[in-house]
Amino acid sequence: MKMNRLALPLVLALAATLAATGCKKTPVKVTPMPGAQAGNVPDNQSANTLPNANTLNPDANPNVTSGSTPTAGLDEFEGMKKDAAALAAYTIHFSFDSAVIKKAEHANISAVASALSGNQSDKLLIEGNCDERGTEEYNRALGERRALAAREALAKAGVSPDRIRTISYGKDKPADPGHDEAAWGKNRRDDFILLHPK
Amino acid sequence: MKKIILSLTIAVLALNFSRAQEINIQTEINVLGQTKPIPVCLSGFTGEAAEVLKFDLYVQGFSFVSSDAAQYVISGSDAGNVTGNVTDKFAKRSILSRTYNGASTRRQAHAFADDIVQAIQNKKGIGQTKIAYKSQGASGPGEIFVADFDGHGAQAITTDGAIVAKPAWVPGKLALYYTSYARGNPDIFYHSLSGASGGQRRVIAGYSGLNTSAAVSPDGSRIAMVLSKSGSPNVWVCSADGTNLKRITTGVQDSSPCWSPNGDWICFATEQNGRRRLAKIPAGGGTVQSLNTAGVSSPTEPDWSPDGKWIAFTSQTRDDFNICVMPADGSGSPSVLVGGQNPSWAANSRTLVFNRAMGYRQVLSVLDVFTKQYKDCGRATGSNSQPAWAK
Numbered sequence: 001m002k003m004n005r006l007a008l009p010l011v012l013a014l015a016a017t018l019a020a021t022g023c024k025k026t027p028v029k030v031t032p033m034p035g036a037q038a039g040n041v042p043d044n045q046s047a048n049t050l051p052n053a054n055t056l057n058p059d060a061n062p063n064v065t066s067g068s069t070p071t072a073g074l075d076e077f078e079g080m081k082k083d084a085a086a087l088a089a090y091t092i093h094f095s096f097d098s099a100v101i102k103k104a105e106h107a108n109i110s111a112v113a114s115a116l117s118g119n120q121s122d123k124l125l126i127e128g129n130c131d132e133r134g135t136e137e138y139n140r141a142l143g144e145r146r147a148l149a150a151r152e153a154l155a156k157a158g159v160s161p162d163r164i165r166t167i168s169y170g171k172d173k174p175a176d177p178g179h180d181e182a183a184w185g186k187n188r189r190d191d192f193i194l195l196h197p198k
Numbered sequence: 199m200k201k202i203i204l205s206l207t208i209a210v211l212a213l214n215f216s217r218a219q220e221i222n223i224q225t226e227i228n229v230l231g232q233t234k235p236i237p238v239c240l241s242g243f244t245g246e247a248a249e250v251l252k253f254d255l256y257v258q259g260f261s262f263v264s265s266d267a268a269q270y271v272i273s274g275s276d277a278g279n280v281t282g283n284v285t286d287k288f289a290k291r292s293i294l295s296r297t298y299n300g301a302s303t304r305r306q307a308h309a310f311a312d313d314i315v316q317a318i319q320n321k322k323g324i325g326q327t328k329i330a331y332k333s334q335g336a337s338g339p340g341e342i343f344v345a346d347f348d349g350h351g352a353q354a355i356t357t358d359g360a361i362v363a364k365p366a367w368v369p370g371k372l373a374l375y376y377t378s379y380a381r382g383n384p385d386i387f388y389h390s391l392s393g394a395s396g397g398q399r400r401v402i403a404g405y406s407g408l409n410t411s412a413a414v415s416p417d418g419s420r421i422a423m424v425l426s427k428s429g430s431p432n433v434w435v436c437s438a439d440g441t442n443l444k445r446i447t448t449g450v451q452d453s454s455p456c457w458s459p460n461g462d463w464i465c466f467a468t469e470q471n472g473r474r475r476l477a478k479i480p481a482g483g484g485t486v487q488s489l490n491t492a493g494v495s496s497p498t499e500p501d502w503s504p505d506g507k508w509i510a511f512t513s514q515t516r517d518d519f520n521i522c523v524m525p526a527d528g529s530g531s532p533s534v535l536v537g538g539q540n541p542s543w544a545a546n547s548r549t550l551v552f553n554r555a556m557g558y559r560q561v562l563s564v565l566d567v568f569t570k571q572y573k574d575c576g577r578a579t580g581s582n583s584q585p586a587w588a589k
Contacts (some may be wrong), residue, residue: 029296031309074383074406096516135512135519135539136332136584137364137411138467138498140377140384141424141431141453144408148429166407166426167383172339172361179558 072162080123080195087112087124087192092150094188097134099145101153109150112192113157124159125193126150128168129175131184136170143168150190165195228548230508230523230533233568235261236318239268247276247307253348254311254325256571257549257564270318280306284317293317304350324544329551330355330365330374331562331585340581342376344391347544347551347587349562349575355389356380366412367588368438374586375402375412375421386412386423388438402440411454414438415461416504420481422446422455422464433466435481446483454499457481458526459506465489467498467511476500476511493531494522499540502526503547504589510541510550510567521552523567535570538563545589551575553583 090108092101101109116124128147130139147166155161176183227233238260243251251272252262265271270293274282280303284294294317298306305326312323327347333354334340339361345352356362356378363377363384372392377384381401386409389399403409407426414421418438425434425445433447433455451469458465458478465478468486474496476489491497494513501510503526510523513532519539524532538554548568553560556574559581565572575582 031296031298031313032300072406074404133517135454135498135514137424138453140363140408140410141426141451144426144431145451148407148426168408168426169361170363172363 072165074165076162077123077125077165077195079198081198082125083194083196084191086194087115090192092190093185094146094190096131096184096188097142099142099149101149106153109153109157112150113154113159115194116154116159116163121197123163123165123195124154125195126164126166127173127191127193128166129173129187129189129191130171131187132171132174132179133184134171136172140168140170143170146188146190150192228568230567231535231570233259235259235569235571236270237261237263237268238270238272239263239265240272241265242273242275243280243282243307244276245303247280247303250304250307250325250348251311251314253564253573253576254308254323255314256573257566258315258319258321258324258546259548259566259569259571261569261571272314274310276303276307280310282310282314284314308346321546324546324549327544328588329542329562329585330367330376330588331553331582332362332365333580333582335580339379342374342378342389343582344374345575347564347575355391364411364584365586366414367586368414368418369416369589371418372396375414377410377412383409385409386421388440402438403434403436403443413456413464415457415481416459417461420461422457422466422481424453424455433464433479435464435483444483446479446481447486449486456501458502459504463502465500465502465509467500474498476509489524490528491522491524491532494520494534497522497532501541501543501550503543504545505547507547508543508567510543512539512541519555521550521565523550535567536565536572538565540584541565542585542587543589544587551585551587553585 090111092105092108116122126147128143130143147168151161151164151166174187176186236259240262269287271285279297279299281297283292286293294313296313298309308325311325315321315323324347328344329347330344332340333343338359342355342362342365343352344355358378358380361379365374365376367374373390375386375388378387385401386403387399388402390396403423405425405427408431409425411424412421420435422433422435424431428445432445432452434443434445436443449468453467455464455466462481463478464481468475468477470488476491476497477486479486496514497511499512507526508523509526513520513522521535521538521541522532538552541550541552543550548566550565552563554563560583562575562582562585563572
């Protein structure tokens with residue numbers, strides 16, 4: 001019988017195991033805690049003393065200037081003063097899951113471009129944002145693509161991309177905390193923050 | 199000799215329960231979302247010990263039944279120290295008998311759960327493992343936390359009051375990489391949590407634009423991440439300290455890299471011909487190979503199981519997210535398991551931690567991919583997401 005043929009190795013294995021251990025009176029084993037098998041993660045006691053982050057050293061950035069990068073280094077924007085009000089009227093909005101700038105937003109792009117051409121020492125921070133419906137990291141990338149799309153459009157309108165810095169907040173910084181299309185439409189946006197020299 | 203003969207007799211008697219043997223064999227064949235849980239009877243434990251044992255065993259593929267219906271009987275006590283016994287009803291023998299001392303009842307119960315899993319499934323249990331995740335309170339942008347895998351003993355690792363994202367463990371070490379906006383830009387930090395360097399951290403990617411989604415190679419030597427320094431968000435790889443930076447993808451919509459367990463491949467979310475896809479690329483760069491995720495829409499957030507067999511990921515419809523798992527070798531289509539996002543594998547390659555919506559907040563939950571049994575992590579307040587399971 002097939003079952004028996006399959007079972008034979010099982011019988012032998014079981015028999016061997018039982019022969020080795022089965023008939024001895026096994027004392028109850030004691031495992032001291034925290035167990036030696038805790039492995040690479042800490043037991044609770046050490047977890048309670050996990051060190052918090054040290055204070056940040058703002059200069060501890062090894063690579064703002066390394067490599068050749070199409071985006072301007074962060075140090076180019078060091079210490080500039082943020083003026084969120086100046087260009088607040090020109091916030092642009094996007095369709096669901098899209099980083100394409102709509103035709104209707106071109107007037108806002110032009111307005112931002114002319115504000116920047118008015119004062120060559122000013123620079124620009126573009127903040128890309130998403131509604132809450134994508135996953136967090138997908139949206140962080142989508143927000144960056146939205147900011148970069150505006151940067152590209154501004155470059156076509158004559159603004160040097162070296163004057164523009166982008167940041168994505170993904171879905172972490174909604175303009176409207178609501179959970180409907182009215183809120184989502186407001187949250188799929190690029191905000192333009194004017195940067196004045198210090 | 200007498201002993202051997204006696205043992206053989208017992209073994210043959212045990213085999214007479216041939217149906218039982220069939221059931222026993224069946225549990226070894228795991229099918230995504232369709233495996234029957236191993237029925238056990240749990241008795242003698244109270245309060246926290248019972249709660250821990252039930253949680254740990256449930257999310258590793260066990261179900262709790264009466265003594266009559268059980269394949270294994272787990273008995274014991276938590277009066278004083280945790281003491282436990284496991285009897286295999288079909289083989290009619292004790293397979294585990296142990297008592298635990300020291301630490302807390304909770305720790306002892308987790309250790310017993312691990313020993314049960316080892317005795318019955320011959321696998322290392324997950325009861326004493328950690329997760330890291332992003333936690334947001336009612337106000338404030340959130341911090342990185344570390345807790346037991348079931349959500350207990352949570353502790354804030356950052357206190358910057360800045361947006362944080364996507365913690366990733368260094369395999370085998372008490373150290374994390376994560377994204378923080380503490381410097382006014384999304385940067386990737388390395389943060390040591392132990393020894394003389396405990397609490398020290400440094401920026402390993404702080405380029406202009408986006409620096410996020412760090413994933414550590416299985417040997418800890420390399421980091422895959424998403425940077426936009428080239429002008430679009432793409433996957434880059436660097437050494438653990440941030441040096442030797444190399445761009446490896448050029449898609450218009452790349453996100454969420456993860457490593458194959460042998461370190462040869464990076465799987466990531468991308469777009470091809472206008473459709474969102476999962477793809478893999480050699481970790482040193484090369485040709486992008488699209489993965490077959492037929493039947494689900496907008497796949498993202500892949501995580502490759504430590505045994506190499508599976509890729510878990512999130513699928514997305516317009517309003518819903520689902521946890522999916524598919525064979526990593528492309529031999530089958532994805533199984534949609536439960537609602538949720540951000541899956542991260544445990545070392546056992548069968549349990550995932552993920553987050554799922556509860557109203558407008560996110561709760562962490564733990565899922566056994568074979569039985570589809572899941573349980574929410576305990577005592578969570580606020581919104582918790584992007585869990586990473588220490589391995």
